[in-house]
Amino acid sequence: MAAPGYAQLPESAIVAxxxxxxxxxxxxxxxxxxxxxxxxxxxxxAPGQRVLDLFSGxxxxxxxxxxxxxxxxxxxxxxxxxxxxxxxxELLERDYATRIDNVELLISEADDLxxxxxxxxxxxxxxxxxxxxxxxxxxxxxxxxxxxxxxxASVKPGGLVAIIDHDAPKGSTVDTAQSLHRLAKEHVMRSxxxxxxxxxxxxxxxxxxxxxxxxxxFDQSVKGKTNRYVLKFRRPKI
Numbered sequence: 001m002a003a004p005g006y007a008q009l010p011e012s013a014i015v016a017x018x019x020x021x022x023x024x025x026x027x028x029x030x031x032x033x034x035x036x037x038x039x040x041x042x043x044x045x046a047p048g049q050r051v052l053d054l055f056s057g058x059x060x061x062x063x064x065x066x067x068x069x070x071x072x073x074x075x076x077x078x079x080x081x082x083x084x085x086x087x088x089x090e091l092l093e094r095d096y097a098t099r100i101d102n103v104e105l106l107i108s109e110a111d112d113l114x115x116x117x118x119x120x121x122x123x124x125x126x127x128x129x130x131x132x133x134x135x136x137x138x139x140x141x142x143x144x145x146x147x148x149x150x151x152x153a154s155v156k157p158g159g160l161v162a163i164i165d166h167d168a169p170k171g172s173t174v175d176t177a178q179s180l181h182r183l184a185k186e187h188v189m190r191s192x193x194x195x196x197x198x199x200x201x202x203x204x205x206x207x208x209x210x211x212x213x214x215x216x217x218f219d220q221s222v223k224g225k226t227n228r229y230v231l232k233f234r235r236p237k238i
Contacts, residue, residue, distance in 0.1 A: 010046035010068075017067035024093055027060055033224050035205045036064055042203045043162045043232060048072040049121035052154070055128035057083055058090030065124065066100045076120075078106045078113075082139045110142045115154035123151055123161045127228075129188055130165055133177035148195035152235055161197060161233040163188055164206065166217040166226040181217040185229045192233050203230035 018036055045051070047070045053062045056077045066075045077096070079087065084107070096103045108114075110132070132144040155161060168182035176182045189199065206228035217226050 010044065011041060013047050013068045013070065014040045014045065017064050020067060022099070023063070024090075026090065026093070027063065030060060030224075034060070036061075038203065038205045039162070039164070039230060040064065040068060042201075042230065043122060043124075043160055045069070045122060050074050050076075050119060051122045051124065052076045052078065052115070052120045053124045053126070054078050054151075055080070055083060055125070055131065057127075058087040059094045059096075061124055061126055062096075062103065063094060063100060065122075066103050069102065071102060074102045074104060076104045076106050078108065080109050080140075081107065109140055110147050111140065113147070113150055115150060117153050118156045120155045121159050123155050123159070125151075125161060126164045127166065129163055130177040130181060130183035133174040133183065133187075134181070135178070144191065145195070148191060152196050155235045157235055157237045159235050160200070161192070161235075163192070163231045163233065164228055167211075167213055167229050169213050180213075180215065182213060182226070185231070188229070188231060192231075196235070197233040198236055200232040200234050202232065206230055 014037055018031065045065060045068045047068065049069045050073060051065045051069060053059075053065060053075060056062045056079055059077060062075055062077045069075060084091075096105065131139075132142045132147060135141045151161065165188065166182040168176040168180060168184040170184055170186065172184050174183060174187055176184065193199065208225055208227040211222050211225070211227035213227055215222060217223070
């Protein structure tokens with residue numbers, strides 16, 4: 001099924017995307033903890049936009065974004081080689097080629113990305129910002145300054161970047177990315193401002209005060225319900 005075009009207002013397009021009858025069952029189960037309507041509305045996703053879903057994994061947001069932007073828009077779905085084995089089954093179910101035809105697949109290591117200047121209205125960077133500070137065999141070290149500079153150049157002036165990630169205790173170092181798959185919000189704020197972005201605001205819908213942020217984001221006690229920040233950044237118009 002092709003992603004439909006929408007003549008409605010953006011809010012109606014978002015509701016229609018979330019309510020689509022052919023969404024994957026696993027996506028429907030995630031909706032209660034991911035709050036997609038609030039998130040997509042917060043980042044002003046609308047029909048006709050071109051969006052990059054960076055380190056998209058299995059594509060939960062990729063599909064929703066594609067449905068919202070519709071036939072007049074498009075979504076670049078990015079993964080690196082390390083993500084593919086973990087997302088293999090989900091991507092097979094996602095079956096972009098026959099279900100959603102306004103998606104462009106991009107496989108590239110972060111340091112090898114080549115994105116056209118000022119080509120995206122929105123960039124979604126979901127649960128992957130901490131991975132810029134993570135390294136293990138099979139996961140190449142990422143030059144975070146280079147990647148953020150590249151994102152700054154590729155989003156249009158006035159365009160937005162959405163960052164959602166697992167929070168870590170205030171004052172903790174970036175080492176939590178390695179040990180806990182988490183990153184304190186302050187590191188995101190600092191990195192994005194240094195890269196030239198301006199902070200627009202935050203959304204509290206994914207915060208969880210019951211998460212002490214002291215165990216891995218993949219620990220079964222918190223998996224799917226970590227304390228997450230939702231941050232909106234913009235490339236200045238001038």
